[in-house]
Amino acid sequence: MRELTYTQALREALTEEMERDPNIILMGEDIGAYGGVFRVTEGLLARFGPERVRDTPISEAGFIGMGVGLAMTGKRPVPELMFMDFALVAADSILNQAAKMRAMSGGRVKVPMVIRTQQGGGRGNGAQHSQSFEALFTHIPGFKVALPATPADAKGLLKSALRDENPVMFIEHKLLYNTKGPVPDGEYIIPLGVADVKREGQDLTIVSYSRQLLFALEAAETLQREHGISAEVIDLRCTVPMDIETIVESLRKTHRLLITHESHASCGVGAEIAMRVMETAFDELDAPIMRVAGLDVPIHVSKTLEEVVLPQPGAIVRGALRLMNGK
Amino acid sequence: MYERMVLIRAFEEACVQLYMEKEIRGSFHPCVGQEATAVGACFALNPDDYMTCTYRGHGACIAKGIDVNAAMAEMLGRRTGVSKGKGGSMHWTDPSIGLLGENAIVAAGVPIAAGAALSAQLDRNGRVALTIFGDGAINQGAFHEALNIAQLWKLPLILLCENNLYAEMTPLAKSNPLAQVADRAKGYNMRAVVVDGNDVCAVYDAVREAARLARAGEGPTFIEARTYRLLGHMIGDSESYRTKEEVAAWRERDPIKRLRAHLAQAEGVTDAEFDAIHARVQQQIEDAVKFARESPYPDPEEAYTDFWI
Numbered sequence: 001m002r003e004l005t006y007t008q009a010l011r012e013a014l015t016e017e018m019e020r021d022p023n024i025i026l027m028g029e030d031i032g033a034y035g036g037v038f039r040v041t042e043g044l045l046a047r048f049g050p051e052r053v054r055d056t057p058i059s060e061a062g063f064i065g066m067g068v069g070l071a072m073t074g075k076r077p078v079p080e081l082m083f084m085d086f087a088l089v090a091a092d093s094i095l096n097q098a099a100k101m102r103a104m105s106g107g108r109v110k111v112p113m114v115i116r117t118q119q120g121g122g123r124g125n126g127a128q129h130s131q132s133f134e135a136l137f138t139h140i141p142g143f144k145v146a147l148p149a150t151p152a153d154a155k156g157l158l159k160s161a162l163r164d165e166n167p168v169m170f171i172e173h174k175l176l177y178n179t180k181g182p183v184p185d186g187e188y189i190i191p192l193g194v195a196d197v198k199r200e201g202q203d204l205t206i207v208s209y210s211r212q213l214l215f216a217l218e219a220a221e222t223l224q225r226e227h228g229i230s231a232e233v234i235d236l237r238c239t240v241p242m243d244i245e246t247i248v249e250s251l252r253k254t255h256r257l258l259i260t261h262e263s264h265a266s267c268g269v270g271a272e273i274a275m276r277v278m279e280t281a282f283d284e285l286d287a288p289i290m291r292v293a294g295l296d297v298p299i300h301v302s303k304t305l306e307e308v309v310l311p312q313p314g315a316i317v318r319g320a321l322r323l324m325n326g327k
Numbered sequence: 328m329y330e331r332m333v334l335i336r337a338f339e340e341a342c343v344q345l346y347m348e349k350e351i352r353g354s355f356h357p358c359v360g361q362e363a364t365a366v367g368a369c370f371a372l373n374p375d376d377y378m379t380c381t382y383r384g385h386g387a388c389i390a391k392g393i394d395v396n397a398a399m400a401e402m403l404g405r406r407t408g409v410s411k412g413k414g415g416s417m418h419w420t421d422p423s424i425g426l427l428g429e430n431a432i433v434a435a436g437v438p439i440a441a442g443a444a445l446s447a448q449l450d451r452n453g454r455v456a457l458t459i460f461g462d463g464a465i466n467q468g469a470f471h472e473a474l475n476i477a478q479l480w481k482l483p484l485i486l487l488c489e490n491n492l493y494a495e496m497t498p499l500a501k502s503n504p505l506a507q508v509a510d511r512a513k514g515y516n517m518r519a520v521v522v523d524g525n526d527v528c529a530v531y532d533a534v535r536e537a538a539r540l541a542r543a544g545e546g547p548t549f550i551e552a553r554t555y556r557l558l559g560h561m562i563g564d565s566e567s568y569r570t571k572e573e574v575a576a577w578r579e580r581d582p583i584k585r586l587r588a589h590l591a592q593a594e595g596v597t598d599a600e601f602d603a604i605h606a607r608v609q610q611q612i613e614d615a616v617k618f619a620r621e622s623p624y625p626d627p628e629e630a631y632t633d634f635w636i
Contacts, residue, residue: 025449051449057479062438062472069442069456072427073377075449077442092469097435105420105428106411107633141634165636 001182009151009183010040010172013158014078016187018048021076024162027054027063028080028116037082038118038177060090064115068097071111076162084119084171085128087136098167099142114161115143118172120211120262121310125174127298130306132210132263134171138239138272143169144192145240149213151181153237156190164192173211193241197250201232204256204320207247207273209236212262212311219316227317229324239269247273248281255286256323260316265293287326292319328370328527329590330604332362332583335386337612338395339558342385342402342416345616346562351402354431355416358386360525360557363582364489365390367530367552368457371538377425377443377456379436382417383489383556384429387459392424399615405622411633412625425454434460434467437486441473444482444547455483455541457534463494465511466503474549478515481546485537486512488549489524491556496568512549524552525582557581 004012018024026032026041026048032055035042045053056063060081067077081087087094094115101111121130137143144166148154154172161168198213199220208216213235220231232250236243251257257277259270270291277289295309339357346355358365365386369378372391380387389395393409401408402416409419417431427443430436440458447454464470465488477484488509494502505511512519518540522529530552537548555577559566566574590596 057472057475059472059476061469062441062476065435065438065469065473066442066445066476069377069379069427069439069444070446071442072422072439073443073446075446089468092432092435093438096432097430097439101420101428102636103634104410104414104418105633106408106413108410108420109422109427110636 001184003180004151004183005177006151006154006172006179007038007040007177009155010158011042011044013155013162014041014044015047017159017162018044018052021162023074024076024078025052025054025070026078026080027056027067029056029058029082031055031080036080038174060086061093064090064093065097067113068093068101068111071113072101072109076112078114078116078162081115081117083129084117084133085131087117087133095140095142099140110165111167112165114168114170116170116172118174120173120175121299121306122175122211124301124303124306126301130299132261132294134239135263135268137169138269143167143240144238145169145171146192146238147171147210148237149176149210149235151179152183153190153196153235155183156188157192157237159189160192163189168192171210176211193238193243195237195243195246196235197232197246198235199231199233201230201254203230203254204258204323205232205234205247205250205254206258206260206316206320207234207236208260209239210262212260215311215313216260216316218313219320222313222317223320227321229320231320242272242276244273244276244280247277248284251277251281251284255284257285258290258292258316258319258323260292260311260319261294262310263294264296265291266296268293287323290319290323292316328366329586330608331366331390332527332586333604333608334395334611335362335365335389336583337608338389338398339385341612341616343558343562345402351416352404353415354382354561356383356561357558358383358556360577360581361489361491361554362386363527363586364459364487364524364530364552364554367527368459368487368534371531371534372455372457375425376454376538377427377440377447378459379427379440380429380459381433381436381461381464382429382431383461384419384459388419388426388429391426393419393421393426395611395615396618400619400622403619404624405619406625406629407618407622411629413633434464434470436460437464437470438473441477441482441484444477444484445480447483453542455485455538457485457487459487459489461494462488462490462492462499462508463502465508474512474515474517477547478517481544483541484547485534485541486547486549487534488551490551490553493556493560493568495560496564498568507551509549509551517547517549519549519551521551521553524554525580525585527582527586555580
């Protein structure tokens with residue numbers, strides 16, 4: 001199988017789907033002539049022309065609101081938020097308009113729009129360029145939410161998103177763009193809302209997604225090597241729809257659950273996973289569920305502070321050991 | 328046009344009554360007094376042109392051709408409503424007449440209409456998009472962002488500001504520093520005109536010309552239509568921010584009264600002919616209320632439908 005970067009895999013998904021469907025329109029800040037600050041859309045302006053790859057002013061509320069109008073009139077807009085943090089500038093367009101339009105109209109319109117964005121810290125970008133908002137879009141009904149961790153998933157999930165009839169928040173991670181991984185040749189899609197067991201194990205289940213999944217895999221390796229603990233690692237891949245069944249299936253074997261995500265702990269996706277597991281599979285648990293997540297403080301710039309705020313692989317290992325030792 | 332204006336007035340007055348009798352729940356913002364902007368604008372468009380408006384948009388939706396029975400059923404929260412009872416007064420939506428929704432957020436419909444205009448521009452189908460909003464919307468960010476992009480990309484968009492002098496309860500002069508609302512467009516190098524919003528023919532002419540220019544690739548036009556809402560912001564509004572004398576003066580400029588006088592004088596329409604129109608409208612409203620009352624409420628399980636596809 002070929003090796004591609006996360007960026008290349010995303011670009012391949014956009015290219016293939018734009019070839020297939022002339023209604024797909026990309027819009028965003030510096031995505032055309034400049035090629036996107038993370039280079040995902042590089043070359044697409046030359047290939048598809050300025051009508052379909054549109055550089056916009058810095059106007060997130062405006063061009064995402066326009067995306068709603070485009071989607072309601074037969075197009076498949078793909079507005080790009082350069083940083084997830086800017087979603088708050090366009091919160092009305094996203095959460096009051098796109099998310100609710102179908103329900104408010106009694107099903108008479110649809111909004112097949114994919115908002116592409118990237119989030120997360122680890123690079124010292126500070127409190128307004130490092131946040132992770134998947135919980136926000138999981139809490140307010142209306143968007144499907146995808147957070148791929150690998151190049152293969154990035155391509156397959158983006159292709160699914162571009163074919164979905166619902167609004168999709170497609171969340172990349174700024175520190176995944178240069179990661180490499182095997183990507184299948186030829187046509188494939190990965191359905192939204194299906195988790196993936198990235199590593200099999202016996203002793204505990206670790207659930208994660210996005211870049212934190214790589215930390216979970218690293219922690220699982222350490223647990224095996226240094227402590228003889230076999231961790232199963234599940235990549236949730238989407239928080240809406242949320243595939244609890246795959247997690248419960250794993251718990252029938254391991255009976256212990258650790259959830260880790262980069263975003264703040266309070267009211268995060270981890271809390272939701274824990275509750276749903278409690279509701280559906282409490283009897284499978286041999287120990288309280290463990291959560292390793294971002295601290296409930298803004299994300300500081302200095303490396304020594306950022307690494308405290310955002311959970312590192314070592315924190316997952318320590319959490320897993322506490323979970324296994326019942327302390 | 329006269330009959331449609333009378334229909335809007337009768338619909339709103341019936342809803343006021345139904346609201347007082349608690350048959351209508353939630354928010355209801357009547358557009359009584361603003362019928363000329365709605366009818367003048369929509370009659371100047373083609374049936375397949377796009378439109379967005381606001382929660383004070385019943386007039387525009389009826390002018391664009393919404394089914395009055397389904398609209399009344401929506402007010403009463405019935406399954407036969409235009410949005411199956413899920414949207415209510417502020418979210419009438421009907422893509423079959425180009426209506427991309429009323430909106431409960433004052434400026435949110437502006438970028439949505441701009442998106443529809445971009446869609447028309449890309450498809451080269453000759454359609455235009457009309458967005459109707461109030462003077463309260465001109466200070467919100469989405470409004471400015473959409474104007475900027477619409478002019479930059481020369482979108483076939485008509486921006487119609489119903490300037491009724493009050494943003495909810497705040498007088499215009501206390502919410503923006505401009506002497507006239509149309510000057511907002513200057514900052515975007517956008518064509519702007521001011522019309523008497525209570526003169527249906529003036530509104531019609533302005534929108535007709537804006538549509539012609541939009542279809543010719545000449546980009547958007549901003550129209551300020553000066554009008555007045557004769558009732559409060561919503562039912563139950565104390566209206567403490569304006570005088571009875573001011574309202575009475577505007578009642579003298581009632582757009583329906585004015586059009587009737589014009590038609591009688593210039594076209595020789597007789598009282599008997601007017602009476603026939605009013606009787607027809609009255610019957611239509613009575614039928615709509617009957618239809619709505621006799622329609623079923625949605626079943627509880629419908630809370631989950633019409634959402635995910």
